[in-house]
Amino acid sequence: MAADLTCPTNVLESALQQLDDAAALVDLHPDVHAKLRKPRRTLTVSIPTRMDDGRLEVFTGIRVQHNMDRGPCKGGMRYHPCVTVDEVTALAMWMTWKCAVVNIPYGGGKGGVICEPMQMSERELENMTRRFASELVEIIGPEQDIPAPDVNTDERVMGWLMDTYSMQKGYSVPAVVTGKPIAIGGSLGRAKATGRGIVFVTREALRTRGIPVEGARVVVQGFGKVGGAFAELVEELGAKVIAVSDVTGGLFNANGLPIGELSAYTKQNRFIEGFEGGEPITNEELLTLECEVLVPAALENVLTVANAPHVSAKLVVEGANGPTTPEAGRILIDRGIFLVPDILANAGGVTVSYFEWCQGLQMLFWTEEEVNRRLEDVMVRAYHEVHGRSCDLQTDMRNAAMAVAVERVAEAIMARGIYP
Numbered sequence: 001m002a003a004d005l006t007c008p009t010n011v012l013e014s015a016l017q018q019l020d021d022a023a024a025l026v027d028l029h030p031d032v033h034a035k036l037r038k039p040r041r042t043l044t045v046s047i048p049t050r051m052d053d054g055r056l057e058v059f060t061g062i063r064v065q066h067n068m069d070r071g072p073c074k075g076g077m078r079y080h081p082c083v084t085v086d087e088v089t090a091l092a093m094w095m096t097w098k099c100a101v102v103n104i105p106y107g108g109g110k111g112g113v114i115c116e117p118m119q120m121s122e123r124e125l126e127n128m129t130r131r132f133a134s135e136l137v138e139i140i141g142p143e144q145d146i147p148a149p150d151v152n153t154d155e156r157v158m159g160w161l162m163d164t165y166s167m168q169k170g171y172s173v174p175a176v177v178t179g180k181p182i183a184i185g186g187s188l189g190r191a192k193a194t195g196r197g198i199v200f201v202t203r204e205a206l207r208t209r210g211i212p213v214e215g216a217r218v219v220v221q222g223f224g225k226v227g228g229a230f231a232e233l234v235e236e237l238g239a240k241v242i243a244v245s246d247v248t249g250g251l252f253n254a255n256g257l258p259i260g261e262l263s264a265y266t267k268q269n270r271f272i273e274g275f276e277g278g279e280p281i282t283n284e285e286l287l288t289l290e291c292e293v294l295v296p297a298a299l300e301n302v303l304t305v306a307n308a309p310h311v312s313a314k315l316v317v318e319g320a321n322g323p324t325t326p327e328a329g330r331i332l333i334d335r336g337i338f339l340v341p342d343i344l345a346n347a348g349g350v351t352v353s354y355f356e357w358c359q360g361l362q363m364l365f366w367t368e369e370e371v372n373r374r375l376e377d378v379m380v381r382a383y384h385e386v387h388g389r390s391c392d393l394q395t396d397m398r399n400a401a402m403a404v405a406v407e408r409v410a411e412a413i414m415a416r417g418i419y420p
Contacts, residue, residue, distance in 0.1 A: 007082035010325070011300045015090035017326045022402035025393065031418060032410045036096075039089050040107075041065040045135040047113065049128040052121050061132045063111040065145055066092035069412040072143055073109030074099060074178075074350055076150025077157070079125075083112035087300070094321050095350070097405035098343040102382045104354045107409075109145045111136075117152045126160050133164035140165065142175035142361065148353050149179040149225075151299070155191075159184060175360035178353035187356035189371035190349075194319075195229025196372065197348015200379040202234060202293055202317050205340050208387060211314065214238035217291040219313065221245050221283060222298030223272055226319050226346065228263055230295060235259045239293070243278070243286050246271055246298075250286040251278035288312055296323035297346075303328045311337060318342035333396045341398040343405060344386050351378050 016037060023033045047059040062085055065073040075095040088110045095108030113132060117125060139145060149158055158180040165176045174185030182188065189196075206213050216239045220227045223244045231241045240256040248271045251257060258277050265275045287294065287303065290312040296302050297319030303311065308328035316332055317340040318324060324332070324339070332339050352375055359365045366374075390400035 007084075011090040011322055012086040014301070014322055014326050015093045018398070018402055019093070019406070021326075021399060022406045025395065025399055026403050026407055026410075028406060028410055029414070032413050035413065035418065036067065036093075036406070036409065039064050039066045039092060040068060041139065042085060042089065043136070043139060044085065045132070047128055047132045047135065049124060049131060051124055059113050059115050059128055059132075061111070061113045061135065062088045063109065063136055063139065063145070063147075064088045064092040065107070065109045065139070067096045067107035067409060068144075069409060069416060070100065070107055071105035072107065072141075073145040074106035074353065075109035075111065075145075075148065077111040077113075077147045077153050077161070078150035079113050079115050079117040079152040079157075081114060081116050082299075083114045088112050090300075091321055094343055096409060097402060098347045098350055099354075100405035100408040101343050101386065101401050102347045102351055102378050103408065104351060104378075106146075106350070106354065109147075110150075111147060112150075125157070129157050129160045130164045133161045134168065137165060137168045140176060142173065142357070146175070146353070146357055147177050148349070154225075155179055155181045155186060158186075175357050178356040178360075179349075180356075185356075185360045187352060187359055187371060188366070188368035189375070190352050190356055191225075192229040192233065193352035193371075193375060194226045194346050194349035195231075196233055197351065197375060197379045198226070198230045198295065198297075198317060198319050198345050199233045199237065200348070200376050201340055201345050201383045202295070202315070203237065204380060204383045204387075205315055205317065205338060206292070209315065209338055211292055215240060216293060217242050218293045218295065219243045219286060219289050219291045220319070221250075221286055221294075221296045221302065221323075222320060223262070223266060224297070226349075227295065227297035228266065230297060230319060231259045232263060234293075242291060243281065243289055244272065245281075245283045245286045246273075248273035250281040250283055251275060252281045252286070252289065253278035293317060295319045298323070301325050303332070305331065308332050309335070311335075313337060315340065318345050321346065329396075329398060339397055340383075341401045344382060344397070344401045347382065348375055348379055351375055 091110035099106040294313035300322040308331035
């Protein structure tokens with residue numbers, strides 16, 4: 001298996017361009033604009049880690065806190081060889097907009113470690129995570145910054161982080177992270193929350209465009225925690241998932257892939273490579289398949305000026321953070337493709353993280369049905385607020401979502417004033 005480790009570039013440029021475009025659209029005050037272009041804090045640390053063979057390896061860890069004017073920072077922690085300060089800064093900025101667009105009281109944060117987790121044992125990952133957590137103790141916490149899972153991290157990693165932080169404080173602090181195991185204060189419904197949220201906005205977008213959900217052909221790039229959950233749940237609505245992919249390549253079946261069988265296969269084999277329910281295709285071929293809905297749910301900058309002219313979907317719903325470059329986004333919109341932006345589409349994860357945080361602070365936990373119902377309420381309301389703003393401003397959904405988000409953050413900044 002040869003994984004594609006091509007690292008995205010110019011991610012921060014994309015994030016800044018989106019902010020600049022929104023600032024012009026809503027006539028943002030120059031002082032507020034200047035403040036929002038820079039993160040509040042960037043921390044880079046060394047993470048000395050004892051490996052299984054006895055040697056010491058020193059990894060680099062990053063945590064960026066973009067904005068705290070609406071509340072504590074919120075954002076995932078990723079382990080990946082391509083992690084950079086620019087990437088993490090862009091992701092933290094997008095988290096600020098994401099939290100604002102669904103109107104939950106957080107600012108944006110993001111973190112990561114430059115490593116190849118697929119080549120590390122569980123003991124090595126735990127050693128690295130606990131050392132990284134100990135370096136973050138002064139800047140994270142329920143009232144400051146609440147990490148969550150992201151690329152190559154999961155509830156197990158969040159459990160180590162929560163335990164390390166709690167040991168440093170001398171008492172259990174479940175609300176320091178979200179996406180942790182249920183046994184230590186995790187929320188029911190969190191595991192599939194991002195994918196479920198994408199399903200809700202996809203359903204609403206299809207209705208907006210007059211396309212029936214039943215029988216709609218769906219293509220998903222990225223069959224991990226987000227894309228896999230989305231594929232399972234959208235199939236339950238009657239849509240037909242005709243293609244999926246991961247780092248090993250893609251699978252295509254015009255009649256619909258057996259998603260339940262594929263999910264079971266990947267749980268056992270990690271990747272979709274070797275599954276016999278579809279024809280092998282490349283990730284690039286997958287992006288240009290004729291379909292009603294294309295969901296890029298992998299990494300950043302996969303839709304570019306090179307492939308955007310060849311996208312054949314009616315809707316692009318961004319499951320990943322920043323999967324479309326600004327230039328590619330303009331091409332898609334000019335071609336009449338309805339683009340649902342990441343800060344709206346994939347906000348289901350942070351929404352249920354917010355629910356988990358609330359439950360942890362109160363020590364009062366909800367049923368899965370209650371979590372899913374509240375999530376649907378938030379996502380449907382946010383979709384229609386953004387769509388309404390799009391109609392009012394006569395602009396596309398990304399500009400409208402950014403307008404909603406930036407205005408909400410700007411309102412908080414102006415209400416508080418800029419110190420001193």
